[in-house]
Amino acid sequence: DTGVSQDPRHKITKRGQNVTFRCDPISEHNRLYWYRQTLGQGPEFLTYFQNEAQLEKSRLLSDRFSAERPKGSFSTLEIQRTEQGDSAMYLCASSLFMRQGAAGANVLTFGAGSRLTVL
Amino acid sequence: SQQGEEDPQALSIQEGENATMNCSYKTSINNLQWYRQNSGRGLVHLILIRSNEREKHSGRLRVTLDTSKKSSSLLITASRAADTASYFCFTGGFKTIFGAGTRLFVKA
Numbered sequence: 001d002t003g004v005s006q007d008p009r010h011k012i013t014k015r016g017q018n019v020t021f022r023c024d025p026i027s028e029h030n031r032l033y034w035y036r037q038t039l040g041q042g043p044e045f046l047t048y049f050q051n052e053a054q055l056e057k058s059r060l061l062s063d064r065f066s067a068e069r070p071k072g073s074f075s076t077l078e079i080q081r082t083e084q085g086d087s088a089m090y091l092c093a094s095s096l097f098m099r100q101g102a103a104g105a106n107v108l109t110f111g112a113g114s115r116l117t118v119l
Numbered sequence: 120s121q122q123g124e125e126d127p128q129a130l131s132i133q134e135g136e137n138a139t140m141n142c143s144y145k146t147s148i149n150n151l152q153w154y155r156q157n158s159g160r161g162l163v164h165l166i167l168i169r170s171n172e173r174e175k176h177s178g179r180l181r182v183t184l185d186t187s188k189k190s191s192s193l194l195i196t197a198s199r200a201a202d203t204a205s206y207f208c209f210t211g212g213f214k215t216i217f218g219a220g221t222r223l224f225v226k227a
Contacts, residue, residue: 004161035217042207042217043162091161105150105169108209110161 004111006092012117013082020078021114025094032075033108034067035091043091049075050097082118089113124218125208131224138195140221142208143188151184153193156205156220165206166193200227 005024013019025032031050035043046065047057051072069075079086093108126141142151150169154162168175168184168191175182181194195202205220
């Protein structure tokens with residue numbers, strides 16, 4: 001297992017186009033997270049999955065954003081009708097989450113990110 | 120709302136000096152983690168401290184946790200140019216929220 005992979009690493013698109021990012025998490029991890037990060041800021045939570053179920057979606061997330069994790073493996077994040085304000089680094093992370101009180105902790109392993117530039 | 124907020128926002132030191140950065144949080148926690156991010160890359164987990172621990176060491180890293188003040192500090196001793204990065208704290212809760220981070224610049 002080579003860690004969390006994200007594809008593509010860079011994407012340049014014109015405003016109004018749709019883009020899709022893919023994330024392949026660590027295979028034994030049950031949680032997968034998507035973040036957006038702009039220059040000089042910390043990662044902003046977008047959504048996360050536990051196995052194939054999307055458990056939470058940020059209220060700040062526009063309806064133009066949709067994420068899927070079919071079969072609880074890889075995940076895709078699609079942005080429809082892109083806007084210049086969508087330009088950012090999109091980070092994916094995965095973790096092996098255990099219930100409260102169990103051994104271990106929710107340590108995140110991040111991918112290198114997909115940088116989106118909307119012209 | 121953000122659960123971790125780092126201080127200072129930026130820190131510039133000479134190689135060999137120690138760097139200290141702080142994190143404050145708002146809710147109860149099971150553990151607190153620190154991550155490092157090199158420019159344009161993903162975050163890398165550095166160290167985790169549990170809520171029943173007060174101090175933890177890992178190599179040149181020392182983390183303290185004061186749950187009564189809801190704060191943590193990360194000390195990097197004998198800093199190197201390669202430590203230049205942004206550092207984030209994360210409370211590992213149900214919502215994974217990061218602060219804006221501390222940008223550390225270590226001058227050779």
